[in-house]
Amino acid sequence: MYQIYPRSFADSNGDGIGDLPGITSRLDYLVDLGVDVIWLSPVYRSPQDDNGYDISDYRDIEPMFGTLADFDELLTQIHARGMKLVMDLVVNHTSDEHPWFIESRSSLDNPKRDWYWWRDGQDGQPPTNWGSIFSGSAWELDQTTGQYYLHLFTRKQPDLNWENPQVRHAVYDLMNWWLDRGVDGFRMDVINLISKHAALPQAEVPIGEIYGDGGPYYMNGPRLHEFLHEMYLNVFAGRDAELLTVGECPGTSVEQARLLTDQQRHELDMVFQFEHMQIDHGRSKWDLQGLKLVDLKQNLAKWQYGLADVGWNSLYWNNHDQPRVVSRFGDPAYWYESATLLGAVLHLHRGTPYVYQGEELGMTNYPFTDVSQFVDVESLNYYHQAVEQQGRDPRTVLCALEAIGRDNARTPMQWDGCDQAGFTTGTPWLAVNPNSGRINAAAQVGDPESVYSWYRRLIALRHQDPVVRDGRFELLLPADPQVYAFTRTLGDDRLLVVANFGREPVLVPMEMDGEIVLCNYREPVGQDLRPWEIRVFRQRVA
Numbered sequence: 001m002y003q004i005y006p007r008s009f010a011d012s013n014g015d016g017i018g019d020l021p022g023i024t025s026r027l028d029y030l031v032d033l034g035v036d037v038i039w040l041s042p043v044y045r046s047p048q049d050d051n052g053y054d055i056s057d058y059r060d061i062e063p064m065f066g067t068l069a070d071f072d073e074l075l076t077q078i079h080a081r082g083m084k085l086v087m088d089l090v091v092n093h094t095s096d097e098h099p100w101f102i103e104s105r106s107s108l109d110n111p112k113r114d115w116y117w118w119r120d121g122q123d124g125q126p127p128t129n130w131g132s133i134f135s136g137s138a139w140e141l142d143q144t145t146g147q148y149y150l151h152l153f154t155r156k157q158p159d160l161n162w163e164n165p166q167v168r169h170a171v172y173d174l175m176n177w178w179l180d181r182g183v184d185g186f187r188m189d190v191i192n193l194i195s196k197h198a199a200l201p202q203a204e205v206p207i208g209e210i211y212g213d214g215g216p217y218y219m220n221g222p223r224l225h226e227f228l229h230e231m232y233l234n235v236f237a238g239r240d241a242e243l244l245t246v247g248e249c250p251g252t253s254v255e256q257a258r259l260l261t262d263q264q265r266h267e268l269d270m271v272f273q274f275e276h277m278q279i280d281h282g283r284s285k286w287d288l289q290g291l292k293l294v295d296l297k298q299n300l301a302k303w304q305y306g307l308a309d310v311g312w313n314s315l316y317w318n319n320h321d322q323p324r325v326v327s328r329f330g331d332p333a334y335w336y337e338s339a340t341l342l343g344a345v346l347h348l349h350r351g352t353p354y355v356y357q358g359e360e361l362g363m364t365n366y367p368f369t370d371v372s373q374f375v376d377v378e379s380l381n382y383y384h385q386a387v388e389q390q391g392r393d394p395r396t397v398l399c400a401l402e403a404i405g406r407d408n409a410r411t412p413m414q415w416d417g418c419d420q421a422g423f424t425t426g427t428p429w430l431a432v433n434p435n436s437g438r439i440n441a442a443a444q445v446g447d448p449e450s451v452y453s454w455y456r457r458l459i460a461l462r463h464q465d466p467v468v469r470d471g472r473f474e475l476l477l478p479a480d481p482q483v484y485a486f487t488r489t490l491g492d493d494r495l496l497v498v499a500n501f502g503r504e505p506v507l508v509p510m511e512m513d514g515e516i517v518l519c520n521y522r523e524p525v526g527q528d529l530r531p532w533e534i535r536v537f538r539q540r541v542a
């Protein structure tokens with residue numbers, strides 16, 4: 001699966017914003033890479049408060065991205081190349097500019113009033129003390145009726161009330177509309193937030209914080225499975241078995257993921273879980289700690305074992321919400337070695353691997369130096385709350401934004417070494433990374449020793465090799481702080497993966513033998529792994 005963030009992929013008309021014709025013009029690149037399915041981040045009509053994750057019309061294309069005719073052309077061209085297209089489905093919330101919300105807010109007795117979460121305040125305070133995931137209160141007072149509405153994200157993203165069956169059926173209708181148009185499935189945005197504990201209890205407020213964490217009352221809520229199964233019956237049942245669904249599920253455990261992706265239950269094909277993305281977090285995502293390899297590999301292994309027999313994994317390091325993995329878990333001094341190592345470790349786990357645009361080139365974080373360079377609403381809201389309301393040191397807050405802010409992932413795709421990296425002929429909406437002269441597709445596509453060619457090999461290996469697809473996973477050396485080693489076994493066929501997550505050469509305390517399948521140095525030599533070296537061997541099981 002390859003994720004396209006349309007704003008930042010390819011601009012066809014020089015307005016500095018990526019668009020649908022831009023994507024269409026680059027499809028052969030994705031074919032060459034070996035992509036099967038494209039996940040397209042939202043292109044629906046939207047005021048763009050959260051770059052399209054705030055939708056004001058589910059049945060139209062945002063003009064800055066193109067038209068429905070451009071969309072149909074893109075879909076036709078994707079299908080003509082044997083690929084599929086999965087749409088982003090954002091239905092935990094809408095935009096506050098969606099007609100449903102405009103109606104809902106207009107009066108206490110509007111028929112759509114109950115489509116959102118409206119409540120009275122208490123003594124001038126919001127109905128609950130929950131914080132928004134994007135800082136501030138999760139409630140906004142609306143002057144029209146004097147009530148508050150719930151928004152787990154920005155105040156321009158009011159939460160839909162899934163308790164109301166009319167809401168659910170309106171969502172199923174729009175999903176069917178897109179499937180009838182020919183799309184091949186959905187990536188469902190924060191889908192495990194759709195069922196809230198209807199009593200909306202107060203949350204505990206951690207020391208030093210202004211708001212409480214309402215997560216326990218809105219994540220994986222009591223009716224989640226029921227809603228997803230109902231969605232299946234109303235949308236997917238009886239359609240082409242080739243449709244694909246993946247649910248974004250922050251705060252989901254292995255046990256919940258097993259239920260969500262158990263084929264017998266007909267809910268989702270796979271989920272995005274977040275545990276490995278939080279492995280370097282401290283008290284919050286803004287409090288980054290260094291990576292402890294032992295934690296990372298034990299966590300990934302837990303998910304491999306937990307979904308081995310029932311359910312299915314998705315595998316990812318990157319998306320439009322995460323910093324670039326080579327900057328985060330890799331090492332800029334060993335850019336090629338660490339980018340290829342991270343790619344291979346991920347792709348050789350069991351599950352469906354995701355590549356986020358530019359990951360296959362080893363794109364890195366942006367060298368931010370000032371808060372004025374950030375555009376992302378999550379980063380800016382956090383900065384203002386932390387600095388202005390909580391009095392935190394601006395320098396420390398800026399450091400956090402630089403390391404983990406979402407704009408790191410959103411700088412334009414680096415197509416070539418020309419001006420603006422070949423992304424646009426105009427001024428890009430977000431600055432191009434200054435390393436685009438060195439890190440770009442044109443430099444890497446024909447080069448057999450590039451990060452791109454390595455990803456191409458990984459994808460080809462998965463297509464050709466049943467053990468990569470289906471092999472049983474086993475973690476080796478679980479306590480080793482620097483070596484990530486595991487096997488994948490299918491019948492008498494086994495792959496042994498051994499990777500050095502560090503700059504120091506390391507003597508691997510076990511036998512490495514077999515036929516060499518991959519190595520990110522010219523040749524494997526001896527028992528020592530060099531900085532960020534990975535070797536993959538094929539073995540016969542006796």
Ligand code: GLC
Pocket residue numbers: 050053054090153189190248320321
């Ligand atoms: C998901 C999206 C993120 C968005 C949020 C609210 O986490 O991936 O980009 O901001 O949901 O829709």
Ligand code: CA
Pocket residue numbers: 011012013014015016017018019064
């Ligand atoms: Ca454009």
